[in-house]
Every structure is written in structure tokens, then in C-alpha cells.
Amino acid sequence: MSSIRLFRLLGVDVKAHWTFVFLPLFFGFFYGASYGAAVGFRAFVLVILVFVCVLGHELTHSLRAKAFGIRVPQITLYPIGGVASMQRIPRDPRQEFLIAIVGPLFNFMLAALLYFPLLWLLGRDNFFSPSLDSWPRTFANAFWINPILGFFNLIPAFPMDGGRVLRAILATRMTYLRATRISANLGTLFAILFFLLGIWWRHGMLALIAIFIYTAASSEKNQVQFEEFLEHRWEDDGPKKG
Template identity: 45%
Template sequence: MKWSLSLGRVAGIRILVHWTFVLLLGWVAFTEAQRGSDLNTTLLAIGFILAVFFCVVLHELGHALTAKRYGINTKMITLLPIGGVASLEKMPEKPKQELMVALAGPAVNVVIALLLWLILPSLQNMPAEDFFMHITPANFLYMLLFVNVVLVLFNAIPAFPMDGGRVLRALLAFKLGRVRATQIAANLGQLLAIFFVFIGFFYNPFLILIGAFVYFGAYSENIVVQHLDFLRGHTVREGMMTNFVTLAPTDTVRDALDKLLMGAEHEFIVEEEGQVVGTLTRSQLIQAVKNEQMQIPVAQIMTVEVKTFNVHDRLSEAYTELQKSRAPLYPVLENGRLAGVINTDNINEFIMIKSALTH
């Protein structure tokens, strides 16, 4: 994710923190300053936020490491002001596996809360009236226990992209199949999202943000699953484009600009005698123009490391990869030679046609 700082790796998974996380820490410091808190109290409040997000990282690692048991890797875990996001390659399609992956995150918070509950003394002899008004060394761990319980309850909400939505989908999928189960879980999630937004207008504006996050998360999950269902059983050959413009590595930037202006292509495959040697995007061309490099060969500015598909690969895999990487297009090979190109737009058109033919 852009504008993220790497904190290192755990079990091969990169841990990133987005720059907006600094805004959260700044808001905490500002709030404490408004209350007239001293430096030690402010640092303690910031430390509490960091402790909470450490628990969030452990939560996401629960998802990631459980998914790894089923052969699904996780590229990174990104911390945002609203929580953590584990970038799994995909969710398991088998209901039992998805259920285990979805439950693994909240299970981590349950374990943390239980451990804190076991080691902390009872609150019976403590002044309940003001004990939890502010973060103090005395209530720090109690508050952390409370937050982990809240994380479990919040993630239990049966709405995508929360864990509860995936648990509901997995349970429904045992009887109804993945597509129908996703539709039901997504529709319920969107109804809950509208409720969050409505309540947010009257009580807490933060609920509006959560509602929007849930609504669009549920919508996109439903669309992706429906699309993958349409693509099931089809190969890349069926969804690729065979009418496309290529460049030779010796073509100049001016040659590429002429082809850009003459057609509808924004990205080009650079090939030599049927062998793919690179790709060139419109942004790379514009940058070369700004640098007054009109006469240099495109081989000097093209991207050399290129992922390719084979004509016999599953079209659903190409769709998933394009959604994940946001790459403009991929070359498609047959017997090692360039046979076509594939991009998200063409796959969406393939889905649209297939959908129209089935109605």
C-alpha cells in the first residue's frame, strides 16, 4: 500500500503502518492536551493506542497464519486508523476453511482477554466511579481487556468485511452454496451499514464512516463472488483480446506516442519475434516526453519484469490477479509465444455478455 512504513516481517508477512495512523496518534495527543494532561499522561494514552493496535496485528496474524495452513499466503498486514487489513491472496472457497480463517482473528482477541482476566486482580475493591475515566497505569491492562472484548463483539457483526460476515457466509454456504450465501450475507451487511449511517447522524459521526466501509465492502464482495461464478469453467483464451498493438524494443518513444494517438491503447506489450520482453504504459511514455527522451528506444523505459498468463489458465485466476495487482494488462502466451492480452475491462465485458446470454 502506498505511503506506508514497513515495521518488519512476521512469519514472512510484511507489517505496514499507513501514514494516516499518525493522524490518530496526533488526535490522541491533541485530546489529552485539551484536557490539560501532562506529558506522562499523554504518552501513556499514546502507548495505550499502540498496545491496542498490537492486539490488532495479532488478530490479523491469526487470520493470516490460519489461511497459510490451507495454502493461502498473505503479502502484508496494514495498520490504518480504523483497524488492520490482512492482504490475503484470496479467501478459501471451501466453507469449513473459510469458517476457520474467519474465526481465527477473533479467537486471538478472546485468548488475549482471557489471559488478562486471569492475571488481573478483581475490580470489587476498586472505586468504579472514576476508575475508567482516563487511561492510568492502574487501569491500563483493564482497559486493554475491555478493548479486546469489544473487538470480538464488533467483529461478530454479520456484515462484510467484518469476520462475522464471513462466518455467516461460510455457515450458509454449507447448505446454499457460496454464491447464494454471499448474496444473503452481503444484503444483510448493507442493511446493517445503512443502520450504522442513520444512527451516526444522531449520535456518533464515526458510525457513518464505519457504515460506508461496511456497505461498500459487502457490495464489492458480492460482485466479486458473482463474477468468479460466471468465470468458472472458462479459460483465459476465451476472455483475451487478440486485436492489439505491440511495440518492438527498438521503437522510439516518438513511435510509441504515434501509436498511442492513433488507437485506443493506453498500454503496450513490447515483443520481439513473438517473445514478450516488456510492457510500456502511458504514464511511462509521458514521463519520457517530460524528460525530453523522444528518440530513445522504448527498451530503455519499459518494465522488464512481466507476469504472463497461458491460454489454458483459468479465467477466474486471471480475474483475481488483475483485481489484486491493479495491473493495466497482462500478456497471454501459447507455446511460449505472444497470443493475446488480457485486462480487467475485457473480462468484465466477457462477464456482461455471459450474464446477458443466461437471462
């Protein structure tokens, strides 16, 4: 039992990997011990707010998939992000494109919707100085997470949503396997780049994200290769067959 079921929302089970449950507490205690209890509590709340943004993102993917008749039994939240488990990944490029693109769009739209109300409520100084120094700056912090989530997920490489968008576009002019390989290889390339940057900047979280991207990119490639193998589709560079 590695995941805990939190609640059910719009027909989807929302689960959290056990490491995710410790994340708000970990950050709360870490910042609390370093900068005092008030900062620790704001760090705890910030992690919860990020959780809400990630959940909204995954729910948008899920609802779009459901509209195409794809069953989405659950969303699992991991410390580095969420995963909506779909019963199948559509082989129709148009469907995959739409399911992938709505996630980042959710974060951009949420940011667009909250921009002026929060600017007015928090004040210009706080809004443009996200930190944990005060409550207004903590809310600003949560706001800026959204465009970051949106842009990060649009990186055109697996396992980011942008990788699925790229595969969908490529799959209209080449085989699915070849499109997956290109997108997954780009994922490996970005993973190496992020890992090196993580070491260069001494940014542990970035190095960790890099390892996650690397693993996910390879597993997506293997998964599709295995499916193609089962379907006896050997001609991965030839023209698409019906």
C-alpha cells in the first residue's frame, strides 16, 4: 500500500503517494526549525496550495479524457507532481493532443483569472515578491507556481504534457512508435540537462526532477515498444498502416 486515498472528486479517486503526505510536514518542520514557527506554518500552507493547483491540473486532463470515453479511475499525487491514470492512452493524435494541452492551459487560465484580483488584494510589492516572509507573499508564491507549472509542463519532451503534444503532432506524419521515440529521447536530453544544471546550481530538487524525467521517459518508450511488439508492428520507420 504505497498510496493513500484522500477523497473522490468528479468521479475520480484522488490518492496521495505516502511520500506526498509527508511533504507539507517536512517543509513545515524544515522552515519552522530554520526560520521560526510562523514561517514553518506558511510553508506548510504553501505546499497544500500547490497541491490544489496540481490537482486542478490533473482533474482537467481527467475530465477531457472522460469526455472521450476514456476511464480515469484515479489521480495520484507525488511530491514532484500528479499523475492521472488513464485506462488507455488514445492513439488518436487529436485526442491525445487535447487531453495533454488542457492541463497547462488550466494553470495559465487560473493565473489569468487571479492576476488582477490578487494584485489588488495583496498589493504590488507583495505580489511581485513571492516568499514566506508574510501571508500576502505566501499567497503570491502560490500564484506564481501556476505559470511555472504551465511552462514547465509545456517542455516538448516526455513525460511532460508538451511531450504528448509533440508526439500527437509528430504522429500525424510518422508512426506512433517513431513519434514516441523522438519525444522520449528529447525527455532523456532534458533530464541530462536538468541534472547537470541541478549539480551546477547545487539545486537538489532539480537533480531529483531530472532523475524522475529520465525514468519516466525510458518507461514510456519501453511501454510503447512493448505494445507495438504485441501488435506485431515491426516496421517502425515505414509508412503508417491501418
